Amino acid sequence: MSYIPSDTLAERAARGELQAVGRLISRAEAGVPEVRPTLAAIYRRTGAAHVIGITGVAGSGKSTLVAGLALRLRQAGDKVGIVAIDPSSPYSGGSILGDRIRMSELAADPGIFIRSMATRGALGGMARATLEAVDILDLAGFDAIIIETVGVGQDEVEIARASHTTIVVSAPGLGDGIQAIKAGTLEIADIHVVSKCDRSDADRTLMDLKQMLMLGHAAAASTDWQVPVIGVSAYSGEGIDALVTAITRHRAVALRSAAGQTRRLAIADFRLRKTAENLLAERFAAVAAEGAPPLARRLADRDADPYTLARELVANLLAWESKHE
Amino acid sequence: MTETGPIRMLLAKVGLDGHDRGVKVVARALRDAGMDVIYSGLHRTPEEVVTAAVQEDVDVLGVSLLSGTQLTVFPRIFALLGQYGAGDMIVVAGGVMPDEDVAAIKAMGVRAVLLQDTPPETIVTTLRRLVAERGAR
Numbered sequence: 252m253s254y255i256p257s258d259t260l261a262e263r264a265a266r267g268e269l270q271a272v273g274r275l276i277s278r279a280e281a282g283v284p285e286v287r288p289t290l291a292a293i294y295r296r297t298g299a300a301h302v303i304g305i306t307g308v309a310g311s312g313k314s315t316l317v318a319g320l321a322l323r324l325r326q327a328g329d330k331v332g333i334v335a336i337d338p339s340s341p342y343s344g345g346s347i348l349g350d351r352i353r354m355s356e357l358a359a360d361p362g363i364f365i366r367s368m369a370t371r372g373a374l375g376g377m378a379r380a381t382l383e384a385v386d387i388l389d390l391a392g393f394d395a396i397i398i399e400t401v402g403v404g405q406d407e408v409e410i411a412r413a414s415h416t417t418i419v420v421s422a423p424g425l426g427d428g429i430q431a432i433k434a435g436t437l438e439i440a441d442i443h444v445v446s447k448c449d450r451s452d453a454d455r456t457l458m459d460l461k462q463m464l465m466l467g468h469a470a471a472a473s474t475d476w477q478v479p480v481i482g483v484s485a486y487s488g489e490g491i492d493a494l495v496t497a498i499t500r501h502r503a504v505a506l507r508s509a510a511g512q513t514r515r516l517a518i519a520d521f522r523l524r525k526t527a528e529n530l531l532a533e534r535f536a537a538v539a540a541e542g543a544p545p546l547a548r549r550l551a552d553r554d555a556d557p558y559t560l561a562r563e564l565v566a567n568l569l570a571w572e573s574k575h576e
Numbered sequence: 577m578t579e580t581g582p583i584r585m586l587l588a589k590v591g592l593d594g595h596d597r598g599v600k601v602v603a604r605a606l607r608d609a610g611m612d613v614i615y616s617g618l619h620r621t622p623e624e625v626v627t628a629a630v631q632e633d634v635d636v637l638g639v640s641l642l643s644g645t646q647l648t649v650f651p652r653i654f655a656l657l658g659q660y661g662a663g664d665m666i667v668v669a670g671g672v673m674p675d676e677d678v679a680a681i682k683a684m685g686v687r688a689v690l691l692q693d694t695p696p697e698t699i700v701t702t703l704r705r706l707v708a709e710r711g712a713r
Binding site: 254268269270272273274276277280281282339340342343344345346347348349351352359360361364365366367369371 | 581582584603604606607608609610611612613614615616617621623624627628630631632633660661662712713
């Protein structure tokens with residue numbers, strides 16, 4: 252089968268053809284040079300979708316929550332895109348992307364587009380092409396786009412710089428109440444969700460969270476938005492409606508408030524820096540592949556110190572830039 | 577993914593077939609060979625499997641069958657792939673089935689049938705070969 256140009260795929264994706272959406276995301280993920288100008292053109296046509304970020308520790312119930320939320324948004328008439336991120340194995344580079352299993356009730360609805368993505372060594376909870384996938388889904392007319400971060404640690408806060416509404420999921424019974432939200436993840440949430448709230452120890456987690464937030468409110472001056480804490484049970488369906496209402500309200504507040512405008516600028520700023528960072532990392536890798544070994548030899552021989560040699564390597568990068576620009 | 581990224585694969589279980597230890601072993605082996613593996617979970621319909629394969633834009637759709645329904649499942653899968661304009665997707669089968677069914681589903685377009693005794697390395701090399709033969713997409 253012949254290679255279809257990315258621009259052609261973009262036109263098909265804009266008409267809602269799912270195969271074209273899927274293929275464009277693959278090309279963005281692979282970093283195919285031919286797709287670059289297409290992605291550039293796509294970005295300028297985006298901005299209509301509401302991007303919802305969902306994060307939380309592994310096993311907190313993110314995928315299950317995403318499934319419940321997507322279903323409810325879909326029932327309300329939205330087309331829903333989902334980018335679900337799982338870790339790549341640091342050993343083989345491969346991955347098992349299992350988020351889809353928890354979303355099986357969404358599986359045959361063409362109005363819900365689920366894409367699984369492996370981190371491939373990217374830090375911060377998202378994959379390198381996550382935001383490009385969001386752009387492509389936006390182009391294809393998906394109204395709400397949910398990013399589900401990889402389920403790890405306590406400082407995956409980049410999601411708040413990529414989404415219009417950030418939801419942090421905590422589960423009862425994981426450590427002492429607030430273990431999961433020590434640093435960063437407490438503050439990034441626009442909405443806190445306590446999952447599995449049919450469990451008897453969920454009240455404790457809800458209370459802990461509310462208390463932590465109250466302490467914060469004494470210091471923070473934001474009056475536009477009070478961060479809600481919502482108990483959700485995928486088992487009974489409790490809380491999903493309240494969550495959808497909170498998301499809708501948060502979107503409305505963000506669209507008219509000064510804080511919302513600041514947020515949109517911060518999102519653009521993050522995107523710019525992240526893209527530049529990736530570009531630098533790519534070029535540095537190319538330069539280092541050639542330039543690092545001889546310098547490493549000198550370092551091993553104690554011929555010079557790490558700092559001096561590192562500066563030399565960086566100078567190589569700058570020379571490479573001026574030669575190629 | 578084609579030139580630069582790992583091979584993407586959807587492993588699917590279709591219909592009334594509750595046995596997925598084999599497919600999980602295969603998933604693990606493919607992951608360890610550096611592939612991105614998406615597992616569908618049990619009891620999926622052909623519609624669900626094909627929708628997932630198209631959205632995920634996998635290089636290979638692998639269907640594991642231990643229920644003897646291959647002669648109804650694969651025609652449906654190929655028809656749906658055609659409707660989506662995803663005729664370039666590589667489809668392989670695994671599980672247990674009679675020799676005459678192997679020949680029949682190969683004639684429908686299944687590119688490889690990797691039955692229960694296939695060593696994991698053979699699965700890995702077969703998938704790599706099929707994706708390499710297809711080229712960039």
